[in-house]
Amino acid sequence: MALPTELRLPREEPEESGGKPKSPDDAATLRALPGSWQPLGARYHVGADGRPGTNFAVWAGGAEEVELCLFDEADRETRLPLREQTFQVWHGHVPGVGPGTRYGFRVHGRWDPWTGARWNPAKLLLDPYARAVDGEFRLHDAVYGHVRTWPEADVADTVRDNRDSARHVPRSVVVHDTEDWSEDRRPKTPWADTVLYELHVRGFTRTMPGVPPELRGTYAGLGHPAAVDYLTRLGVTAVELLPVHQFADEEHLVRRGLTNYWGYNSVGYFAPHGGYSASGTRGGQVGEFKRMVQALHRAGIEVILDVVYNHTAEGGESGPTWSFRGLDNAGYYRLQPHNRRAYADFTGCGNTLDATQPQALRLITDSLRYWVTEMGVDGFRFDLASVLARAAYDVDMRAPFLSAVFQDPVLSRVKLIAEPWDVALGGYQVGNFPPLWTEWNDRYRDTVRDFWRGARPDVRELGYRLAGSSDLYQRAGRRPFASVNYVTAHDGFTLRDLVSYNEKHNEANGEENRDGSDDNHSWNHGAEGPTDSPSVNALRRRQLRNLMATLLLSTGVPMLLAGDEFGRTQGGNNNAYCQDNETGWLDWSMLDGEWRQLHALTARLIRLRREHPVLRQRAFFSGRPAHPGGLPDLTWFRPDGEEMTEADWYTPGATLAMLLAGDDLTERDARGDTVTDDSFLLILHGHHRGIRFTLPGLPWARRYETVVDTCAEHQATPDGRRLQAGETVTVPGRSLLLLRVCERDGLGQ
CATH class of the missing domain: 2.60.40.1180 (Golgi alpha-mannosidase II)
Structure with a gap:
């Protein structure tokens, strides 16, 4: 029996409209003029005739029709067909539409998952170039392009779902930010002088004294004088922010009542995550982010973003349709060469953004340039960077993405940090990225951990790591600062937990302690977790001083994890990605107790680096x-x-x-x-x-x-x-x- 590829279900009707979505009161006056095919996204401007309006342009290769969907304050929807198409970009200029307007797209085309075609006009899509996102992602069945209840498992994702998803997805927002950058002065700290400090925007200030309660956990909170003053007194030169691109929660977390706290699940590469905004989500998050950057720059602190261009929040073929999948599934994602229905997954997250495709590569580089030129950031740390260096299949350091960055007059001048591995065969590439790039050096991490817990037979490896890892980075003209030295990072134990636990304790994540690494190179010094033993606690504190001093006295670029300087603990959780609570937040009360001495040592070691060039070598x-x-x-x-x-x-x-x-x-x-x-x-x-x-x-x-x-x-x-x-x-x-x-x-x- 032939199986259907489309199943018509009762439509989800918006509560406000009582049926088919109605147009705004002035809908009759709205019309899409031809407009321009570039730049992509929504651009507000005032024309030569003095009339304001917004140009919309979206790439949807292979689509048969694209509708622009505008939403009024009552959330009523008006659909305007974009009649013009230039180079696969659908575009139109709509007079009278201004900043703060919420919008999305509906894209018509073939539904044939077997060949990678997954167009479904019932699904409201985010603009990939949206500069702000308003509203929440709700994992209702209607947000999936396919029928999730189809009984045949082998075709579960191939039957189209025609229910309207608009009630359950956020809106893109037209943004026209006029923030004044004339007084901004980028610090431009040389790599050899850099001290990185990895922090979470929300967790860093969530309980921070001195930051007003209404600003805690926001961009404004991080830019507040209390937060900036702390970073300045500590002496770090750059903050490396965990993902701030708009992201969404995975279904398995939602079902357990948890959230993706870390944010490694991006869906909007131009939009600051709305959940970190104290200024609302109708565009206010953009100006708030910029003001945060300016405040840090005034203090001489650079801003580096942890970016996730290797995969998106849409997941595998059974995931929701929020943006890229509905615009052109095969144009944005790597599909299996012999089964176009399925995704190639080098990330472990269900899909892989295909940086070898022209439009996906353009999306990534346009996004990077936007954050540098218009949002003021000073560099990027690329999550699972080996994915971006894959050409047809294997990692190739001449891959399109790396070549594009190397010759780009903007991107080649900012700080570039690779997490030099992914989860697929051949993905471990520590030491192999080309000039311009620095790398997270996990061999430094493991060597220093093992040395201080007595798990190294000799000192050969330690010598290389202390002196800048020349065995990894000296070839191809690279320098010692190609090595980002770290002992701890967001992913894994905190420094205090590293000396307090032999085993991970991730039960709160709801996965029966199966998640997180089992290879931690940690040592509890005789007791698992907190203990009343004076001798164990004294030895643990000394080991913290040993680890911190080793890190800050090694040649290379040191990176500290926020809170390690005053003994932060996650209770043995080495994968706190879903802990938006006291486990994931910094506890600032610890600075008032016995951990003050560790903080003082950390600040003094950073000052020693700054005062003595011999401790921050520029050459091997x-x-x-x-x-x-x-x-x-x-x-x-x-x-x-x-x-x-x-x-x-x-x-x-x-x-x-x-x-x-x-x-x-x-x-x-x-x-x-x-x-x-x-x-x-x-x-x-x-x-x-x-x-x-x-x-x-x-x-x-x-x-x-x-x-x-x-x-x-x-x-x-x-x-x-x-x-x-x-x-x-x-x-x-x-x-x-x-x-x-x-x-x-x-x-x-």
Whole structure:
């Protein structure tokens, strides 16, 4: 028996209209003139005749008809056919339509999922170029292009659903923002001087003292003087914001009464997420976001967005039809080559945005340029960036997206950070992205974690990571700042949980603790979770100091996770993506207690980086003097104070010392003159027993001064203890020392 491809069900009638959607009172005066096919989206302007209006343009390749749907204040719908089509762009100019108008599209075409065609005019679609989105996504059956109740499982997504989805989907909004950017001054911090701080817009200020309650959890809250002042005093140079593109919640979360708190489920690549707006969602979120950026820029802080162009919130073939699927399914998504009904999934999220298709690539690059040129952001961190580097199937560093970014006069000048992996075969690409790109370095993360928990047989890997990971990044002309060093990030344990739990505890996510990584490289130090043991708690605090100091004293670009500087905990949840509550929010009351000392150490370490160029190298170490008579730029030492040999790198051990020579010509001052820096000896000892360490003598030093000692609980000011070169000192178990060379060759430095 032939199976139907269309099933007519009772239409969902809007409550306000009592039947077929009615037109606004002045609908008779609305008409779509030809307009222009570019730029895409909705652009309000005043014509030469003085009459205002809005031009609408949407790409819908293969469509047979496109209707512009305008909604009045009573949510009544007026449909205007867009008669003009240029280069597959449907367009029209509508006089009298101004900012704040809500709209969407209905697209007619073939329904043939077997060939990838999924047009369905019953579904109201968001404009992919909408600059604001108003309303909520409701996962009613009517928002799916296919009938979800069809009994035959093998054709469940192939029978078209003709119910109107308008009641259950948000509207695009016409935006005409006139925010004044004339006073904005971008910080333009060099990569080598950058200290990243990863935060969640909502979670960062949700309970923050000093931020008015009505602004907490919003863009305005992050731009408030209380929030900006905290970031300035900590010393970070850039905030990396978890996704702020308009996103939606997945059905499995909605059914469990949860939300996608992190936001890695984008559906509007030009629209600031409305849920973070204190100014409403009829366009006010745009100006509010810009004012937040301006406030951070005035404080010298750059704004970097975590962006998710690898997949969209529409999911796999059984997902809802909100935008891209209804405009041109095959034009936006990667479909299986031998089964066009199904999606190629390199993301683990059901679909993959196809950056090899011209229109999808244009969408991504247009979006990126918009956020730079009109929203003021300074760079991007690309979620699952290997997806964007896939050509036909395999990862190719000459893929269209990477090539487009490389030659783009706007995008090639901003900070670009890759999460250099995806979930498919061949997706792990750490160290392989081309120049211009930096990368999240998970090998740094795992190596540092393992060293401090005593899980490394020797110090070979640690040496590479401390010195900028030249084994990964030196080829192809890249620099040490290609490595974004991190110990924790949003995805995984917080720093405190890393030293407090052996196992993940994600029961609150509703997936029976199956979600989240099981490979955490963590250690609870003898008790799982909170404990009253003074010795366990003291060791945990020391390990936090060890981890933080290692991160901020390593060559490369350090990234901190918000709250780690004062002992934030998620109760052992290493996948808090759906925890929009105290688990996911920062608890600012912790700054008033015992964790204040960790915060003080973090701020002091960041200040040390800023004051000493030798701690933020712009080029890889050579092991040779930079000028005649100088010291090698980097020297490695054994505990007996002698230089390490090749064999020493292969000898089991948990102690590593490195001397960074600051007498090399490391930096130029504002006048262009070369300046020198202090030299530092960094000692890391990861074994549980203490060790006797002989401080290197001449030609490296005559005397040393203690700058950081992680055995000390109080770290607000330097230790200042003087030590003689050649002296043998006891380095306690699991501790870190940073010593400044205060005298060499009889000359003070």
